[in-house]
Amino acid sequence: MGKATGFLEYDRVEAEAFSPLERIKNFNEFHLPLSEEEQKRQGARCMDCGVPFCQSGMTIKGMTSGCPLNNLIPEWNELVYQGNYDLAYKRLHKTSNFPEFTCRVCPALCEKACTCGLNGDAVSTKENEKAIIEYAYANGLADAKPPKVRTGKTVAVIGSGPSGLAVADQLNRRGHQVTVYERNDKVGGLLRYGIPNMKLEKQIIDRKIKIMEEEGVSFIVNADVGADVKAADLVKKYDAVVLCCGSSNPRDIDAVGRKEAKDIYFAVDFLTSTTKCLWANDMQLVDGQYISAKGKDVIIIGGGDTGNDCVGTSIRHGCKSVTQLEMMPKAPDVRAETNPWPQWPLVCKTDYGQEEAIAKFGHDPRVYTTTVKEFKTDKNGNLKSAVLVSLESKVDKKSGRRMMVPVEGTEKEVPCQLCLIAAGFLGSQKYVTDAFKVNLDARTNVASVNADSFATNVKKVFTAGDMHTGQSLVVKAIRQGRDCAREVDEYLMGYTNL
Known part of the structure; x- marks a missing residue:
């Protein structure tokens, strides 16, 4: 040391x-x-x-x-x-x-x-x-280092988020010829369009993608596999196919007026529109090219990292106010005795967006044990307010599970012209999994043949990342990609040195 x-x-x-x-x-x-x-x-x-x-x-x-x-x-x-x-x-x-x-x-x-x-x-x-x-x-240490020997094996990776990029990087290093298919206009998946610029500037992604291209990885964008590109054609063309399409189904909320009201968006759609507008206009926002929070009372449903990113982005738009709803009670400020080190600390964290809201508006934007019960609109269907309701923890008599349920009589109407739903994701998208005919688990994640494998029920088809595990962290997706690449390599070569 x-x-x-x-x-x-x-x-x-x-x-x-x-x-x-x-x-x-x-x-x-x-x-x-x-x-x-x-x-x-x-x-x-x-x-x-x-x-x-x-x-x-x-x-x-x-x-x-x-x-x-x-x-x-x-x-x-x-x-x-x-x-x-x-x-x-x-x-x-x-x-x-x-x-x-x-x-x-x-x-x-x-x-x-x-x-x-x-x-x-x-x-x-x-x-x-x-x-x-x-x-x-x-200092040139991270410059491109193409493999000296190619194996002659070909691999298609579907999705260019962190797991897909990790699979591609590892298998390319091994000498396989890797092609990555991305349905969006730019490579990066969650990294590009799920994480705002102030946390990860997009030239950082482009810098790495350029190196991967110089090392031999091919990227095809605007390629929606399962829709515009036939899954069967890829399975036939390549020696192996790896599904890394993420956990892309956003969780919705069940509230009166949800379907009728305008100006209610999923968080990733909101963040994506901002990122695309910035990069199309030299890092400037242009009215009409993004979902705008300017001058609006914004309610964000969800207390996680994505909800916090929506807080920070809304403030940069120039919102009138921002409120972040969390279903669960506030976590303690210090570790509880039942949560000792080295467990993950279940404590309250004030992230950058919440810091900015406190500085801008004078108070923490988070409201705990609360959700939206009803959305109200004007005569044209534009969102004008939301009825909030407090929640309490109760045990469901049928299932025995503890649930957060509304408390009658706690309803409160507040102004709201933009609502962003950041309540997480519910698994893989059906049109992709149907196209590849892969089995799913109970949570609609792509299932593998056994707990220690990344191989699906379809020959030559593997899966990794959030599409396999459900919504998780970037670092875990990278690990999934690395482990999957090792299994794919062994499948292709009969052994692996990854």
Whole structure:
């Protein structure tokens, strides 16, 4: 380990962020990198503990603790302290295909499991990861490295989100010829259109895609497999097909007036429209080219990361007000005794969008144990208000499950001209799964032949990512893609060295 007493001598320091009222003026990333000396000190804080939970990726009580990619975190933390970024990048790239993505959008499962965080502040692993990968790009370490030998095997990957890109990257490195099909106009899937620019600037995606193309991966956009492109043709043409289309069915809400009212959108459609408008107009919003929150009272249904992204985006549009509804009660501010380290901390987190709402409007936008009971419109069907109702937890007598149910008499009507539904996703899309004739599980995710496999019931067809597991994290999708690629390689070659 680099400095045995580093965690005792140095405090955790995070990259400085622009103030909320400053950063809402544009859609740019808003963190400034640490100085090289400060970054070294942050690397020195790593304890290189006997059992590095940060890289374990274990499941404890149904939640992941530590990095699902099993990144060699203590090793590259030490190398950051030593200033040896060349070797740090090699160790990082050994387990992670896209650190430029995870260092920006991952909720840092590694830090939540950091031993240093048991009695103090965790090591700033995400900051160190970002420093390593940006150094690698700046110094030519991340340049294209095409495989020297090709196997003659061909693979089609359907979907270019994090799992699809990971499958493609791994199999291309192995020497297979990989073609990625994407139904949108640009590559990236969830990374491009599900995550707003201020969290992940899209030139970061394009930078990596360009390298993958130079390494031999082919990308075909505007190709809607199962609709415009026949699934049977792909299965016939390629030696293997991998379905990585995501968990694309948004969960709707059952409220009076939902079908009749205009100005109610799913969160991803809202975020996508903003991203497309920005990139078509030199990072400027142009009226009429996106779903606008300007001058409107916005209600967002859903308390997760996507809901928070809708808060931050609505504020940048210039909304009149923003309210974020959460069905569940507010989580505690500190760990409960029943939620000890190294479990994932079930605590209240105030994210960037909520920080901006507090700065802009003077209060937290979140309202807990509340949902929309009814939408009301004007005579033209335009949304004008929403009736909110409080929720309470009760046990359903038939199923025995605990559910959040409305509390009679708590209804309250509030102004609302735009409602965004960020209530999660419900599995794969039927037209794709029908086209490939793959089996589904009870949650409409694509099923594999057994729990340890990525092969479907259809010969040559595999699946990975959210389409296989249901909605999850980018880092988990990348891990799924890597593991699936290993199985595909073994199927194609009879053995694998991935």
